[in-house]
Amino acid sequence: MERNVETFIACDAPFEDADIVLYGAPFDSTTSFRPGARFGAAAMRHESFGLETYSPYQDKDLEDIAVFDSGDLELCFGSAEAALADIEARAEEILAAGKFPLLLGGEHLVTLGAVRAVYKKYPGLHIIHFDAHADLRDDYLGAKLSHACVIRRCHDLLGDGRIHQFCIRSGERAEFRFAQAHTEMHKFSFEGLEACVEALRAANAPVYLTVDLDCLDPSAFPGTGTPEAGGVGFLQLIEAIFKVCRLNVVGADLNELAPMLDPSGVSTATACKVLREMMLSLSN
Numbered sequence: 537m538e539r540n541v542e543t544f545i546a547c548d549a550p551f552e553d554a555d556i557v558l559y560g561a562p563f564d565s566t567t568s569f570r571p572g573a574r575f576g577a578a579a580m581r582h583e584s585f586g587l588e589t590y591s592p593y594q595d596k597d598l599e600d601i602a603v604f605d606s607g608d609l610e611l612c613f614g615s616a617e618a619a620l621a622d623i624e625a626r627a628e629e630i631l632a633a634g635k636f637p638l639l640l641g642g643e644h645l646v647t648l649g650a651v652r653a654v655y656k657k658y659p660g661l662h663i664i665h666f667d668a669h670a671d672l673r674d675d676y677l678g679a680k681l682s683h684a685c686v687i688r689r690c691h692d693l694l695g696d697g698r699i700h701q702f703c704i705r706s707g708e709r710a711e712f713r714f715a716q717a718h719t720e721m722h723k724f725s726f727e728g729l730e731a732c733v734e735a736l737r738a739a740n741a742p743v744y745l746t747v748d749l750d751c752l753d754p755s756a757f758p759g760t761g762t763p764e765a766g767g768v769g770f771l772q773l774i775e776a777i778f779k780v781c782r783l784n785v786v787g788a789d790l791n792e793l794a795p796m797l798d799p800s801g802v803s804t805a806t807a808c809k810v811l812r813e814m815m816l817s818l819s820n
């Protein structure tokens with residue numbers, strides 16, 4: 537007999553052997569609209585057993601790669617700063633072991649903890665950001681640490697020209713003005729991604745990939761806190777992920793699945809499939 541331990545499907549390599557380490561951040565305290573993303577990572581682990589380990593898109597199999605699933609962190613819901621410190625410490629531990637940190641949200645603010653750790657190791661870091669929302673507010677109702685501000689906080693760290701945003705279709709006018717001066721923003725779709733990837737490859741830049749699953753159209757992915765009509769489809773998203781994974785990707789995350797907001801379970805199944813494709817694409 538074996539202990540009853542649930543990992544994401546086929547992500548059961550020992551830590552020492554793993555190339556990729558999954559870590560869940562069940563945090564949604566700064567969610568501005570409908571909460572529930574704290575349950576995202578756990579739901580993905582559970583629902584992943586409805587998924588094949590083999591990807592016909594890439595002719596690769598999760599059984600052939602080494603992934604360790606470290607489960608969910610125990611985070612303080614009452615303090616965003618404390619939660620971010622714990623996420624940062626976990627990412628640092630994974631990086632120190634020479635492994636790839638792959639974070640499962642949670643709301644999008646969790647990205648900041650991971651980026652702080654990755655940026656320390658890779659000061660030349662660029663961020664590729666897929667999202668419906670700009671997330672460039674300087675504060676949200678006075679709070680600097682909010683999922684509506686997460687990319688702005690990343691910009692505080694990285695500075696101009698290092699953040700590349702795609703699929704953006706929502707935000708305040710001030711965020712779009714900020715983007716014109718400080719980030720490379722591509723509205724509505726993945727148009728421009730090929731050129732972005734070419735430039736980053738030529739520069740051999742280390743890249744952090746953050747995927748807010750609400751970049752998907754709500755018809756395909758309704759299980760999220762702030763759904764925005766006019767999004768991309770699943771195939772477009774995985775093709776974009778494949779392109780980015782040709783780069784020197786040094787950290788990544790998948791966030792904003794709120795499983796209870798989609799009683800059909802389709803959003804969770806979709807998130808699982810995106811994660812499978814991302815892990816297989818990262819393990820080139």
Ligand SMILES: [Mn+2]
Nearest residue numbers: 668669748750
């Ligand atoms: Mn979003």
